[in-house]
Amino acid sequence: MNGKEFFRLSGLRKKLFIYYFCVIAMMGMTSYYSYYNAKFILDKTNTIFMDYIQLNQLYEGINALESNLETFLATQSSEALLNYYNANNRLRAITDGRPPSSLQDANNLMFADIYKMTENLIKETDAAVIAKRGRNIEEYLAHFSNSQKISGYIDMYINDLLYNKLATGSKQYETTALRMNFILGINAVILIASLLLNMLLALYLTYRITKPLVRLAQAAKSIAQEDYNIAAVSVGTNDEIAVLTQAFNQMVDSIRNHIAKLIQQKKTEERLREQEIQNLTMKNLLKEAELKALQAQINPHFFFNTLNHAAQLAMIEGADASSTFIQKAAELFRYSLKGLDQPVTLADEISNVQSYSYILKARFSDRVDVYFNVNELLLDTMMPGLIIQPVVENALIHGIEGLDRKGLIYLNVQYSAQNILIDVIDNGRGMNEQKKAEILAIRLDPEKARGYHTTGLGLRNVVERLMLFYNVSDASEVMEIYSQEGAGTRVVLKLPWKGEHDDVPIVGS
Amino acid sequence: MKTVKQANQDNGVFRPKVRGWLLAALLLLTIINMALLYAKQRENHVPVTPTQFHFYMILQNSVDPFWQDVRRGAQDAAKALNVAIEFRAPQINNSVEEQKYIDIATLSRVDGIMTPAVNNPDFIKLINQATAQGIPVITLENDAKDSQRQAFIGSNSFMLGAAAGKLLNDAVHGKAQVAVIMSSELEKDALTQNMIINGFSSTLKDEPGIKVVKIYKPKIKILNTEEITLAALRQEGINAVFCLDAITTASVAQSIVDFNKVGKITVIGYGITSEIENYIDKEVIYGSVVGNPYVIGYNSVKSMLEIKQNHTTSSVTDSGLQIVDKANLKQYELLNPGNKP
Numbered sequence: 124m125n126g127k128e129f130f131r132l133s134g135l136r137k138k139l140f141i142y143y144f145c146v147i148a149m150m151g152m153t154s155y156y157s158y159y160n161a162k163f164i165l166d167k168t169n170t171i172f173m174d175y176i177q178l179n180q181l182y183e184g185i186n187a188l189e190s191n192l193e194t195f196l197a198t199q200s201s202e203a204l205l206n207y208y209n210a211n212n213r214l215r216a217i218t219d220g221r222p223p224s225s226l227q228d229a230n231n232l233m234f235a236d237i238y239k240m241t242e243n244l245i246k247e248t249d250a251a252v253i254a255k256r257g258r259n260i261e262e263y264l265a266h267f268s269n270s271q272k273i274s275g276y277i278d279m280y281i282n283d284l285l286y287n288k289l290a291t292g293s294k295q296y297e298t299t300a301l302r303m304n305f306i307l308g309i310n311a312v313i314l315i316a317s318l319l320l321n322m323l324l325a326l327y328l329t330y331r332i333t334k335p336l337v338r339l340a341q342a343a344k345s346i347a348q349e350d351y352n353i354a355a356v357s358v359g360t361n362d363e364i365a366v367l368t369q370a371f372n373q374m375v376d377s378i379r380n381h382i383a384k385l386i387q388q389k390k391t392e393e394r395l396r397e398q399e400i401q402n403l404t405m406k407n408l409l410k411e412a413e414l415k416a417l418q419a420q421i422n423p424h425f426f427f428n429t430l431n432h433a434a435q436l437a438m439i440e441g442a443d444a445s446s447t448f449i450q451k452a453a454e455l456f457r458y459s460l461k462g463l464d465q466p467v468t469l470a471d472e473i474s475n476v477q478s479y480s481y482i483l484k485a486r487f488s489d490r491v492d493v494y495f496n497v498n499e500l501l502l503d504t505m506m507p508g509l510i511i512q513p514v515v516e517n518a519l520i521h522g523i524e525g526l527d528r529k530g531l532i533y534l535n536v537q538y539s540a541q542n543i544l545i546d547v548i549d550n551g552r553g554m555n556e557q558k559k560a561e562i563l564a565i566r567l568d569p570e571k572a573r574g575y576h577t578t579g580l581g582l583r584n585v586v587e588r589l590m591l592f593y594n595v596s597d598a599s600e601v602m603e604i605y606s607q608e609g610a611g612t613r614v615v616l617k618l619p620w621k622g623e624h625d626d627v628p629i630v631g632s
Numbered sequence: 633m634k635t636v637k638q639a640n641q642d643n644g645v646f647r648p649k650v651r652g653w654l655l656a657a658l659l660l661l662t663i664i665n666m667a668l669l670y671a672k673q674r675e676n677h678v679p680v681t682p683t684q685f686h687f688y689m690i691l692q693n694s695v696d697p698f699w700q701d702v703r704r705g706a707q708d709a710a711k712a713l714n715v716a717i718e719f720r721a722p723q724i725n726n727s728v729e730e731q732k733y734i735d736i737a738t739l740s741r742v743d744g745i746m747t748p749a750v751n752n753p754d755f756i757k758l759i760n761q762a763t764a765q766g767i768p769v770i771t772l773e774n775d776a777k778d779s780q781r782q783a784f785i786g787s788n789s790f791m792l793g794a795a796a797g798k799l800l801n802d803a804v805h806g807k808a809q810v811a812v813i814m815s816s817e818l819e820k821d822a823l824t825q826n827m828i829i830n831g832f833s834s835t836l837k838d839e840p841g842i843k844v845v846k847i848y849k850p851k852i853k854i855l856n857t858e859e860i861t862l863a864a865l866r867q868e869g870i871n872a873v874f875c876l877d878a879i880t881t882a883s884v885a886q887s888i889v890d891f892n893k894v895g896k897i898t899v900i901g902y903g904i905t906s907e908i909e910n911y912i913d914k915e916v917i918y919g920s921v922v923g924n925p926y927v928i929g930y931n932s933v934k935s936m937l938e939i940k941q942n943h944t945t946s947s948v949t950d951s952g953l954q955i956v957d958k959a960n961l962k963q964y965e966l967l968n969p970g971n972k973p
Contacts, residue, residue, distance in 0.1 A: 145658065152665050159669060232686060232718040236740035243739045276736045309668065313661065320657055327650065 135332070135362045142328045149317045156313060160306050167299060171292050174230075175285075177217075181237065182281055184214040185244065185274055192248050196255055196267060207252065211245060218242060230291070233284045237277055244273040335364040339371060351379050427456045448485050451478045461508060466592075469536065469543075470502040472511045476534060479512050483519060491523050491530040498537050506618055507592045513585050514547045514614050522551020522612055542617040550611040559606055562586060565598045582614070593619050683716040687936055688737040689929075690730050690747035691721035692773075697905045698878060698925045702772065705929025706746070713937055718742070727755065734758040738765055744936040745769045749776035751823050768939045770932050773923070774824050775948075782939050785932050785949040787923040789824045792953055793831025796874055796900050796921045799955055800836070803898045803918040807841035808872040811864040813848045813884065815877040825876055828902075832874060845870055850880070861887035871897055878903025881920060885911040904956055904964075912961050919957030922964075927951045 187210040195203035218238050247270040254263035335358030342356045355372045358365050430453035437446035458475045461467070473495065480493035493515070515532060523530030528550075535546040565586045589601040600619075606612040689706055691699040703719055710717045720736075722729035727750045737745045738761055745762055749755055749771040759769045759779040769779070773786035800810065812832070814825050829847065836842045846867060848860045861884050864870055875881040881901030885908070888897055894916050901908055901920035911917040928951045938945040956964045
């Protein structure tokens, strides 16, 4: 810390300095007042006593002078003369030592008289001594009596002066004593007042200076206990503590902001991670699906290509029937490979059923006949794929197979006001009521809807897909089954004119 | 930021209100201290103006209001002219003591002596001794004509007596048997008193109805004035009294009240005291001839200063006199409040 810095009175330092200055000034004033009073009283007493001392010296000196003179006059001894001169010198020293003083005061005037008379006394005694030594008896007696007279006057004056001094002194003492009591009272009052004021000042200033610190400390404690939700500390002063407080408040703000930012970041990160996990799961699922799809599709494709190749081979060899047969089988396969989710036209469906029936014809020759009766207006109607063929297949497998008589299957496509009606009628064994109810009781079950093979699809699958496609909840809305055991079965597929899908064209209007 | 702003408004150590109180308290303490110290210092500090001269004034006695007034006048003059005066007075009239004081003053080599004088050789010798040592002497009220005194200041005794005679004549309308009671300092200032009686008598010379029957000369003042008064009152036909000093005047008036002779005897007094003022107010005393003691005192200092500075002054100064009776009593009291107790 250099000198300049030392003398710079900044905030807190100034406060403390002013406080100490106040206290010191107050106590100093009080002490000075007391000191002055004491000195005043001492001075007064001193002057009184100084005068007494001086008067006493004078008195003694004059007495010594007189008695020595008398001794000398009586004995004429040189020793007495020496004593006389000693006394004389002492007295002169006293009278010479008197400083010139103001003459206004009556006592001072008397003092002046006494000194002058003493000088005259010394003159007279000296004259008496000289006369005595000159043996001039008359003259020395005259001077001696003069000196006696003068010393008598001086005695009187000294007595008067002492009396006056005593009188004025005692009067002065009375007033001084009164004043002393008053002064002491005032002293006490001032002392107590300044003490009280000092104490108040100390209390107040301590509180004033430490309050902001205490507040700051409390705030800091809160921060230390990780409670960042504190109000900004206000100290109401303008010193280093205020600067500290401001810095502290800024720090708290920064910490709070920082924490908020951290929390935000963490949230974002979590979200990102979740998303990543989701993405990963989805990718996995996708891969799995792709794998499944590959597993499912490799064989049919290979098989389909093989069939195509077989058909070409048969054509090259000239076996037209075989070629057509294989061709049809290939078409049947290809259709089933298209996937179930793509809507197809009714014409595609019909053609698929025709391919299937060709194969049936080849397999079962004259044991089964399939008849088509299709309203050509409806051929462009869009519908889910592989719907009619399974129904025909179902009629063949469950109705015609094992039948003694010739099996007949009719496929009629007509329309009513609400629906396109696709009838698949067979003359097979028919189905019992229980089986019929089972099929019609189908509810949509998304879990079970998965995983059906594209070939060999049962009625159940057909119903579910129709319900999905047309967004209906009741199986009877898309399918009706009329059956009589031993007589045959009629399955009616009811395709509503207008489904959820806008791409289903409105036909026939 | 808000807190910082608030802090900026409060710059000092204390809040403004507290600051005000503190300042006031501090100021009050300081002022009280200063005032007390100042008062103390003033009291301690007697203004010292070195004086040029040390004069010595002897008064005839320390009780007579006349001489108190002389003292007052001298004190005032001393203050005005910046000289110092030392006063000495015997308890009661005592010319021997006066002589002793003159001796002391001479031995003390004062710058000037003012004293009432007695025209006797001892007194004259002392005055001459002082003047021989270069100490000027001024006589007051009573002169020592034969001495070497530089000046006399006082009322003209003959004129005083004449004024008293005139006052008596006014009171009794040309018909009276008068007794004169002289002052006790007869042996000291017989000359002065005789001059007064001369003045008194010569005024009444032309009045055939007024006769000075008897002149009483008391031996000791106060103690036998009552006796003298009684004698005077017993004297057949006396209906007027002229007293030659203030104490006798008051004493005679008291006796007249005591013997129930108020209105039957006319009293002409000399000098003034609050007692005499009272008797004049009650018409026990018809009137009193009053010198100007204050003027005597004042002028003596002035004259002494003239002597010291110019070595000359008029050798006789008539300080004048006045008559105080019922008519102008109030006015006199107003102008001379010093007599009030």
